[in-house]
Amino acid sequence: MSAELPPGVPAPPTGPGALERHLRQRRDAGAKLLVPYVTGGLGADWVDAVRAAADAGADAVEVGIPFSDPVMDGPVIQQASDQALHAGATPVSVLESLRRADVGVPLVVMTYYNLCFHMGHERFAASLAEAGVRAAILPDLPLEEVGPWAGAADAAGVETVLLAAPTAPDERLPRICTRARGFVYAVGLLGVTGERAELAESATVIAARLKAVTDKPVLIGVGVSNAEQAVQACAVADGVVVGSAVVRRLLEGEGPEGVAAFLRGIRHALDATS
Amino acid sequence: MSLPEPSIDGRFGEFGGRFVPETLVPACQELEEAFRHAWADPAFHDELDALLRDYAGRPSPLTECHRLSEALGVRVLLKREDLNHTGSHKINNVLGQALLARRMGKTRLVAETGAGQHGVATATAAALLGLECLVYMGEVDMERQALNVFRMRLLGAEVRPAVTGSRTLKDAINEAMRDWVATVGGTHYCLGSVMGPHPYPWMVRELHTVIGTEARAQCEALLGGAPDVVTACVGGGSNAIGIFSGFVGTPAELVGVEPAGGAAIARGVPGVVHGSKSFLLQDEFGQVNEAHSISAGLDYPGIGPEHSHLATIGRARYVSVTDAEVVEAFQLLSRTEGIIPALEPAHALAWIARDRASLAGRTVLVNLSGRGDKDVAQMMDVLG
Numbered sequence A: 001m002s003a004e005l006p007p008g009v010p011a012p013p014t015g016p017g018a019l020e021r022h023l024r025q026r027r028d029a030g031a032k033l034l035v036p037y038v039t040g041g042l043g044a045d046w047v048d049a050v051r052a053a054a055d056a057g058a059d060a061v062e063v064g065i066p067f068s069d070p071v072m073d074g075p076v077i078q079q080a081s082d083q084a085l086h087a088g089a090t091p092v093s094v095l096e097s098l099r100r101a102d103v104g105v106p107l108v109v110m111t112y113y114n115l116c117f118h119m120g121h122e123r124f125a126a127s128l129a130e131a132g133v134r135a136a137i138l139p140d141l142p143l144e145e146v147g148p149w150a151g152a153a154d155a156a157g158v159e160t161v162l163l164a165a166p167t168a169p170d171e172r173l174p175r176i177c178t179r180a181r182g183f184v185y186a187v188g189l190l191g192v193t194g195e196r197a198e199l200a201e202s203a204t205v206i207a208a209r210l211k212a213v214t215d216k217p218v219l220i221g222v223g224v225s226n227a228e229q230a231v232q233a234c235a236v237a238d239g240v241v242v243g244s245a246v247v248r249r250l251l252e253g254e255g256p257e258g259v260a261a262f263l264r265g266i267r268h269a270l271d272a273t274s
Numbered sequence B: 001m002s003l004p005e006p007s008i009d010g011r012f013g014e015f016g017g018r019f020v021p022e023t024l025v026p027a028c029q030e031l032e033e034a035f036r037h038a039w040a041d042p043a044f045h046d047e048l049d050a051l052l053r054d055y056a057g058r059p060s061p062l063t064e065c066h067r068l069s070e071a072l073g074v075r076v077l078l079k080r081e082d083l084n085h086t087g088s089h090k091i092n093n094v095l096g097q098a099l100l101a102r103r104m105g106k107t108r109l110v111a112e113t114g115a116g117q118h119g120v121a122t123a124t125a126a127a128l129l130g131l132e133c134l135v136y137m138g139e140v141d142m143e144r145q146a147l148n149v150f151r152m153r154l155l156g157a158e159v160r161p162a163v164t165g166s167r168t169l170k171d172a173i174n175e176a177m178r179d180w181v182a183t184v185g186g187t188h189y190c191l192g193s194v195m196g197p198h199p200y201p202w203m204v205r206e207l208h209t210v211i212g213t214e215a216r217a218q219c220e221a222l223l224g225g226a227p228d229v230v231t232a233c234v235g236g237g238s239n240a241i242g243i244f245s246g247f248v249g250t251p252a253e254l255v256g257v258e259p260a261g262g263a264a265i266a267r268g269v270p271g272v273v274h275g276s277k278s279f280l281l282q283d284e285f286g287q288v289n290e291a292h293s294i295s296a297g298l299d300y301p302g303i304g305p306e307h308s309h310l311a312t313i314g315r316a317r318y319v320s321v322t323d324a325e326v327v328e329a330f331q332l333l334s335r336t337e338g339i340i341p342a343l344e345p346a347h348a349l350a351w352i353a354r355d356r357a358s359l360a361g362r363t364v365l366v367n368l369s370g371r372g373d374k375d376v377a378q379m380m381d382v383l384g
């Protein structure tokens, strides 16, 4: 199924990339997908936290490159970004750490478009590839603007994950899914990242709408806060992205062990359902 | 000739665009559509023009500054946006957007504000039209513009501090965008300058062309043509583009004046933040730098995309002045003309004063974008 893309947006390469193949394989083997998020440069042991997440059963790990003005992020990830920036984190330092990290599962970078634009699309794509990063998520780069970056990323073998939000009219979703690589990121609620007491109803609604138009992996992110919510989300979605709940634990000093214990709980709950 | 519409993808040359979270894309598309319809609808113009006339007090006068002109050796004319209701040009944009919001069935306005003038204008329009209103303002700005915080609250708006980053305008915009992401169904984001994602830079410009249109006719009557130079201060650039719009088709030189600590054109490079591509102060990695200006309304590291375009093609030029020069100019206009300007337009006056040698004998039209009442308390501290 391939929908028409906006002007200037190149068709994606035919066939899935390495991240998507990995996630499909896991899904087709019956697993629900768990992708935790860690802010790059947060504390001296953030790379250990990434490894701990992988060891605890993450199927891929999303690493944030901190940006000065994170408009899609709520207070927890804002604070983490601020701390990391104050500690001197840069795109170069975060990627250099990842290059040496040997995490064992695919890595995905999440950051804001200006860092990519400033470095230059080709250079940014090349530096992700050199660091062993499989995919990128740029939440302020929607489908209509993704063309120049996506072209460079495709050429470098970096998969560009696209977000799909509850506000999208039906005809928009197939276009997003056609261009999305790696997985489709279903935005679980109207709002920015952050933990919520309950999983928003909109989460499974958007996931179901996406599942109806794509067979790419569909992961719900934004507002997935614990094992119970992850299980609810995965009743419809192929998996979840868990961000603020992980980062809060790091901010509160629980360290890699705390992250691992939390994620093992989610992994266990997800495995119990599948 | 007037300023052209941006391209279908919201570009002025290479600048502009719509770099927003996916959640907001449909809202931006809907807004573009709604504005396009409203702007082509004579009934919308009738309603807006009536409000601008009977409520905001337009047209604003053109004032010739005899004593200031004599002091500087430059003939200075002021477009008196300071005399509008709420004390600045911001009301032009806000009345238009509030009417549009109502037309779109939105019941709540969210806005950012720096100096508080846009926040006060938004709170005013919300009160007038019976809309709910929430204004984000940097914590630093709430302190230095405490009077405007009180005014907004008096008008029935909620004012919420932005407590991250530099705690100024840039951070207030971040908070307003985060709010909009969460409330997009019933809320209109009433952005206060010619920046943000398409259609804002275009829509806000159109709502301010009234300044340029009036000024052009007033100059025709007074001078029999255009002035030699048209100048305005530039934060995001709404008052500047408003007055420039009336003179792009004339030989007049167009000069935008930025604060030295927020000179996006002089010291920035192209970047993307707050929804559009434009010149932006940033570090070697693309992290957005904090601006530093005595004027809360200009304390912003970016600039509206159309200004980046006008600078690139050379149709306008952009200069900067220091806080000290601004303080001088603030006092100069007060003493020579009996007009206390806001610190923002005092930037444009400061440039004329500094460059008076090269401007000698020429006629300069200044957009006096706001009055200085809001700045008096701050200047009491500065001047001791």
Ligand SMILES: Cc1ncc(COP(=O)(O)O)c(C=O)c1O
Pocket: B088, B089, B114, B115, B116, B117, B118, B192, B193, B194, B233, B234, B235, B236, B237, B238, B239, B240, B296, B297, B298, B342, B344, B345, B369, B370, B371
């Ligand atoms: C009086 C006045 N002039 C100018 C500005 C700057 O805005 P812009 O550059 O959009 O005209 C402000 C902003 O607060 C203002 O209050």
